[in-house]
Amino acid sequence: MVDVAAAAGVSLSTASLAFSGNKPVSAETRDRVLAAAGALGYAGPNPLARNLRRGRSGVVGVAVGRLSTAFRDPAALPMLDAVSEVLDAAGLGVLLMPDGDEHAGLPLDAVIYDICGCETWGPYDDLVARGVPLVVVEGPAWPGATYVDVAHRRGAADVARHLHDLGHRRVATLTLDPSHPQREREAGLRDVHPDAEVIGPCASDLEAAQRAVGAWWDGGGAATAVVCQSDVQAAGVVLEARRRGMAVPHDLSVAGFDGVATPWLDLELTTVVQPLAEKGRAAARAVLSRIAGEVVDDVLLPVRMRVGGSTGPVPPQV
Amino acid sequence: MVDVAAAAGVSLSTASLAFSGNKPVSAETRDRVLAAAGALGYAGPNPLARNLRRGRSGVVGVAVGRLSTAFRDPAALPMLDAVSEVLDAAGLGVLLMPDGDEHAGLPLDAVIYDICGCETWGPYDDLVARGVPLVVVEGPAWPGATYVDVAHRRGAADVARHLHDLGHRRVATLTLDPSHPQREREAGLRDVHPDAEVIGPCASDLEAAQRAVGAWWDGGGAATAVVCQSDVQAAGVVLEARRRGMAVPHDLSVAGFDGVATPWLDLELTTVVQPLAEKGRAAARAVLSRIAGEVVDDVLLPVRMRVGGSTGPVPPQV
DNA sequence: CGATAGCATCGAAACGATTCGATCGAAACG
């Protein structure tokens, strides 16, 4: 930039102002600087230097576990999409932080942690030491982090009560790996059905759910309703039930969680619809506020139970 | 770091060496420096400053179009996963560059462009001006970029010949939006079936494919085989055909592309298996080489036709 | 007409590291 300034016959500071516009510069001067830049093939201020000066990198890390599994979950995509949308609008980039890699040495302005499951996480100490704002979505409680959470327990309890109202007393639940949402939802279920039987844990995956619930039935498991931790799991349970000659919801009620589209099914699931995009937006907004140095309140997003065609009255004889 | 150096009673340069290890430092000195850092709560060299000095940001951009659509495609994920794996191993971060946002001002060491479709792309000029290496995966020809491509035409021609050998003469093809792979594959099909009828374009999406091919049949379209541009599309065509009482492959042969899992189907598709992960690895390796300043050859990856249960001999009477 | 603003511009000091070349002992060598 010093060459450009020299060529334009102005000082370095003026050239900088001509590019950044942080202070007024006469139109004529600006044109001269821009012309000089064009002539010298100068593409504008070097981002690395700008970042050092500003003390910001313009990059926000998003911890998502292993990519291939994180994005296979249909609930993850709308969330990440919303995060990206809000951050991009603020001029910030989104950097993927797969698990396992420590990502030390990358300058991050903030980090969003959205791995459901991981209780210990390598980068945490480093982030704290560096004072990097951390926003945790549905994760374990860590000191210093801002939390965005969803009313898992409430949603799960709503479903549990719905089933109870339909007469169900033998309820089983297909669980995920231990994680914050999983625990909350199980607690919500037990608020109504204290002795619900646990199947699993199994992954949030069509085939895995089919296998898990199939093995449970094979082992003599019985229930009039199965509460799942995701709509994908629920779809798997419905398919497996039908394969075994059970009609849903006549012989078996099945409930899901998330409220995503289930193209594998001709049935609308009874489920807990969570505001996926809003979750992402809330996380991104929290990041922006914390980068701006503001104190940010934790966010708890509401959920809404949607009664679909996968739950019905308990069968007369079981 | 100067405080740490002072506290440890060494010079700034020595403290730097103690952290980076770029030159030998006596063990005793290093320990003193690290101890001082611990006492002062210094978390290590500031990445922003390091980056400015090194002239690298350690971040590689990946252009993927709109997130929500890019990752819905099951062929995209293994590729991105492989990219991330190779780059992470090299200590580089992966930054998502959704389309539309210009991402100016972010310091990127290189960019991988993998949007099938976009012919014009905002950031291109800026990247060229800044001399940022660009690796294009299955994209249009741009000066200065390194190319990673797949033998689309060859694969499509293999499928076309397979159908021809089975006796098919009335072949239709369900197309994607105009894009490099799309054009290549259509050319491959026409190498064998010059007058194949075109359906679409439609998105690589189960429902979209069902609607498109359904509308085509409703409009009087007829063929003994439908060649699709993705396995997802092919699955949609199979489902729609069955819904209309056609048996696959007895009444209709359907071919896909990609070689991904199709959990919606009880059938293994005849398709063209492309090396998705290898595509990502090749792109990432190309990035690493170009960052290192090496001259990199374009890569053309082979494909393999897999004959599954979705294609069969042409029906006796049509 | 003198004091006060206000605007454009400039010089210089950060920002926080890495690294080249120099220095200084001590060890190795003949």
Place this chain on the structure above:
DNA sequence: CGTTTCGATCGAATCGTTTCGATGCTATCG
């Protein structure tokens, strides 16, 4: 014992900006 070598350490330059405070200079005001 004098000389070369080597390893550890240090000083200073550099990376390329942004921005604070100062300096003229020209309108504006009373």
